[in-house]
Amino acid sequence: MKESLIKFFHRIEPDKQKSPFLHTLYDGFFTFAFTPNHVTKGGVHIRDGMDMKRTMVTVVIALQLCYIFGTFNIGQQHFDALGMYPGVFEGFHLKIFHGLIQILPIFIVTHVVGLGIEFLYASRKGHPIEEGFLVSGALIPLIMPPDIPMWILILAITFAVIIGKEAFGGTGMNVFNVALLARVFVFFAYPTYISGDEVWVSGIEKSGLEHLSIQYGWVHHLLDGIFNSFGWSTFGPGGIPTIDGYTGATPLALAAKEGWEGVTKVYTETQMWWGNIPGSIGETSKPLIIIGALVLIGAGIASWRIMVSGVIGAVVVTLLMNGLVPDQLGPDTPGVFKFMAVPWYYQFYMGSFFFAIVYMATDPVTASATNTGKWIYGFLIGFVGMIIRVLNPAYPEGWMLAILFMNVFAPLIDHYVLEANISRRLKRAKAKTVTAG
Amino acid sequence: MEFLNVFIKAAFIENLVLAYFLGMCSYLAVSKTVKTAFGLGLAVIFVLGITMPINWLISEYLLSENGLLGIDLTFLRFILFIAVIASMVQLVEMVVEKFSPGLYAALGIFLPLITVNCAILGGSLFMVSREYNLTESVAFGLGGGFGWFLAIIAIAAIREKIRYSNVPPALRGLGMAFILTGLMGIAFMSLMGIDPAVFTAAK
Numbered sequence: 060m061k062e063s064l065i066k067f068f069h070r071i072e073p074d075k076q077k078s079p080f081l082h083t084l085y086d087g088f089f090t091f092a093f094t095p096n097h098v099t100k101g102g103v104h105i106r107d108g109m110d111m112k113r114t115m116v117t118v119v120i121a122l123q124l125c126y127i128f129g130t131f132n133i134g135q136q137h138f139d140a141l142g143m144y145p146g147v148f149e150g151f152h153l154k155i156f157h158g159l160i161q162i163l164p165i166f167i168v169t170h171v172v173g174l175g176i177e178f179l180y181a182s183r184k185g186h187p188i189e190e191g192f193l194v195s196g197a198l199i200p201l202i203m204p205p206d207i208p209m210w211i212l213i214l215a216i217t218f219a220v221i222i223g224k225e226a227f228g229g230t231g232m233n234v235f236n237v238a239l240l241a242r243v244f245v246f247f248a249y250p251t252y253i254s255g256d257e258v259w260v261s262g263i264e265k266s267g268l269e270h271l272s273i274q275y276g277w278v279h280h281l282l283d284g285i286f287n288s289f290g291w292s293t294f295g296p297g298g299i300p301t302i303d304g305y306t307g308a309t310p311l312a313l314a315a316k317e318g319w320e321g322v323t324k325v326y327t328e329t330q331m332w333w334g335n336i337p338g339s340i341g342e343t344s345k346p347l348i349i350i351g352a353l354v355l356i357g358a359g360i361a362s363w364r365i366m367v368s369g370v371i372g373a374v375v376v377t378l379l380m381n382g383l384v385p386d387q388l389g390p391d392t393p394g395v396f397k398f399m400a401v402p403w404y405y406q407f408y409m410g411s412f413f414f415a416i417v418y419m420a421t422d423p424v425t426a427s428a429t430n431t432g433k434w435i436y437g438f439l440i441g442f443v444g445m446i447i448r449v450l451n452p453a454y455p456e457g458w459m460l461a462i463l464f465m466n467v468f469a470p471l472i473d474h475y476v477l478e479a480n481i482s483r484r485l486k487r488a489k490a491k492t493v494t495a496g
Numbered sequence: 497m498e499f500l501n502v503f504i505k506a507a508f509i510e511n512l513v514l515a516y517f518l519g520m521c522s523y524l525a526v527s528k529t530v531k532t533a534f535g536l537g538l539a540v541i542f543v544l545g546i547t548m549p550i551n552w553l554i555s556e557y558l559l560s561e562n563g564l565l566g567i568d569l570t571f572l573r574f575i576l577f578i579a580v581i582a583s584m585v586q587l588v589e590m591v592v593e594k595f596s597p598g599l600y601a602a603l604g605i606f607l608p609l610i611t612v613n614c615a616i617l618g619g620s621l622f623m624v625s626r627e628y629n630l631t632e633s634v635a636f637g638l639g640g641g642f643g644w645f646l647a648i649i650a651i652a653a654i655r656e657k658i659r660y661s662n663v664p665p666a667l668r669g670l671g672m673a674f675i676l677t678g679l680m681g682i683a684f685m686s687l688m689g690i691d692p693a694v695f696t697a698a699k
Contacts, residue, residue: 226675228662234654235679243682446690453689460686467683470653474530 064092080182087178087188111230115193117358121351122197122418128347129201129340130158136337156282162340165200165212172213173199176220180229191230191237192220198238198418201341202411202459203245211249215241235466236425239459246459309338310409311448311455318397319405331408342411352417361421364430365437369416372441377403380449398449410448415458416440420465427469429476436472440465499635501692502628506639509692512615513647514677514684519615522606523648524673533652535599536606537645539592541638543584543610544619548637550580551620552630577620578611585611615644651676 068089073081090112134154144150173192181188203212219241224233310331313321326336334344342348355361380399385392407413420426420440427436440461447457454460512518519540526536554576561568589607593600600607610616619640623633654676663672 222675223679226664226667226672227658228664232658232661232663234658234676235683240679240682247682247685443686447686451687451690454686457686460683463683464686467650467654467680470657471530471650474653474656 068092079185080178083182083188084178087181090187112190112193114360115190117360118194118355118418119197121354121358122201122341124347124350125201125341125344125414126162126197128334128344130162131155132334132343133158133161133340135335152286162200164209165203165207168209168212169199169216170196172216173220176217176225180225184229186229189230191224191233194422195219195237195241198341199241201414202238202242202339204339207245211245214248215244218244231424233424234470235463236419236422239419239463239466242459243463309455310336314401314409315398315449315452315455316394318394319401321397322405322409328408339411342414345407345413348413348417352413355417355421360423361417362423362426362433362437364433365421365426365440366416368434368437369420369441369444372438373406373412373445374403374441375438376442376445377401377406377449380445395450395452406445406448410456411458412444415444415462419459419462425466425469427472427476429473429480432469432472432476435476436465436469439468499631502632502635503639503642504692506636507643507646508684509687509690511643511647511684512619512640513644514681515688516618517677517681518618519613519644520677522609522613523644523651524670524677526603526606527648527652527655527673529602530649530652530656532599532602533648534645535592535596536603536610537641537648539588539603539607539610540613540615540644540648541641542588543581544616544637544641544644545634546584546637547577547581547616548619548623548633549630550584551577552623552628552633554580555624573624574617577617581616581620582611615640647680651680 068085071085072089073085131151131154134157137157138144138150138154144153170192173196177192178188199212199216219237223235223237223240224230227233310322310326313325317324322331330336332345334347336343352361352366356363356366381402384396384400416437420437427433440458443464444457444461447454447460451457506512510516513520513523522536527533555570555573557563558565559569559573559576563569585608588610589600592603592607619637623636626636628636651673655673658672667675
């Protein structure tokens with residue numbers, strides 16, 4: 060098996076001089092299957108099986124649970140909106156397939172565009188393909204709303220990859236998180252399509268590409284035929300995209316208006332904890348994200364320091380805000396104060412805090428590199444993010460923006476941590492020479 | 497409390513560089529290393545913090561119709577503001593030259609050029625158009641200066657970091673600085689919309 064695969068790879072290897080693009084492409088897939096033969100020479104280096112590609116793939120594996128649940132949840136929310144199949148396992152296959160119909164186009168477009176740009180740059184610059192887009196490409200579909208129009212998605216990814224990464228010199232050099240840049244680009248450039256205030260449950264209707272919705276209907280019909288032949292339940296009316304496009308208010312939007320009571324009127328705590336609520340694809344289920352976090356920490360890829368300090372920062376801000384709230388909360392107090400009064404442990408039930416702090420904040424390229432720096436960096440993410448979430452009426456959720464904000468300051472934090480370290484050691488060295496002298 | 501509101505607003509929410517794009521020339525030119533950026537940032541904080549109340553006093557008691565002279569002299573505003581700023585910069589320059597010749601050499605022409613740094617004149621004009629009182633204008637000066645200081649040391653640290661990156665040759669130097677400023681502007685947009693005054697008013 061292995062030998063034949065190697066033989067196959069050698070047989071199809073294109074000529075590097077004649078077609079650099081094809082060779083780059085080939086090289087990318089070859090190193091995906093095998094470790095290349097050439098090794099580093101000279102100097103000090105560590106021998107380890109974890110090269111960049113393996114690191115990236117571990118993150119992608121940790122994301123899989125989010126993907127599976129996200130796919131199911133799209134379908135669940137869709138049928139909830141229609142009032143069909145209320146139970147979790149009723150019409151399970153329908154929910155999964157409906158989710159797949161929504162998520163696959165996003166996934167495919169993300170990878171075709173992102174990897175396409177990556178391949179193009181690699182062949183132009185004449186270096187092997189860098190794996191950086193694997194993680195970004197896995198993260199982007201998870202943080203986009205399920206029915207984002209494809210042209211916006213393409214624009215956002217092109218912007219994020221070219222301006223956010225290739226301009227800085229490619230993988231590992233970027234200052235800003237690529238997936239976040241893509242999301243923030245959509246957020247600021249097309250605010251009506253992605254607000255987080257009201258998240259799309261399902262349906263391509265708002266996209267302005269009505270002809271696509273006909274295609275989706277067609278897919279549903281095809282699937283109906285297949286399910287029918289197995290004797291399973293079919294989509295029926297659930298397969299037709301609803302004309303109005305159902306949008307549900309997220310817990311955060313409710314909390315901003317009426318505080319925690321407003322949230323519990325609509326969603327139960329268990330529902331929010333397990334993630335059976337409307338939201339972006341990957342963010343809703345808290346336990347699955349925690350499992351992913353454990354995988355990442357176990358593999359030594361994500362920094363637990365950032366996660367822990369992020370949680371501390373968020374808790375500190377919430378406690379501060381709890382203290383600032385006026386004593387009497389009447390019906391006509393502004394919603395901000397009711398939101399500020401939400402206890403810290405309930406804040407974690409809502410929104411994308413876990414997802415952002417586990418997968419976005421710990422990005423080793425854009426986070427602070429020093430350990431002390433990581434504590435400061437994570438703490439400030441929690442601090443700023445909670446402030447944006449609660450106090451900024453313009454944006455319902457703050458983590459993505461807070462992480463981007465701290466990406467700006469990560470190199471500065473590192474700089475001063477290093478400076479402090481240098482001056483401390485200089486002092487120690489001086490003290491030693493004095494005692495020795 | 498009022499002081500804190502205006503300070504936070506000027507430093508973070510309406511950052512002079514990253515929201516208004518004022519004071520770009522020295523911001524782009526002196527942000528190559530954190531050390532010089534730090535020095536220039538401190539100079540800007542000082543100049544903004546001093547000129548703002550002085551200019552407030554001038555425009556309130558000298559130039560306005562209800563002032564000491566009793567004549568409307570607002571058309572002299574620009575000249576007088578610039579004169580105050582220039583003399584303050586002169587003061588800073590002498591201090592820096594006396595106490596830190598290294599920094600003085602590193603800043604070079606950009607230290608006297610603070611005089612025409614639009615962030616500083618812009619700050620004074622904002623103060624007039626927003627009708628700040630004396631405390632608020634001190635807060636605005638210090639806050640605006642602090643925001644400028646933060647922006648310049650942040651971009652300087654990033655530029656130090658990307659010095660060893662494989663940036664496309666056409667973008668090296670200023671090109672990258674422009675892209676970075678834009679991206680930092682996007683990041684600072686996250687705080688836009690927060691109004692600290694709401695909380696103090698309701699409390």
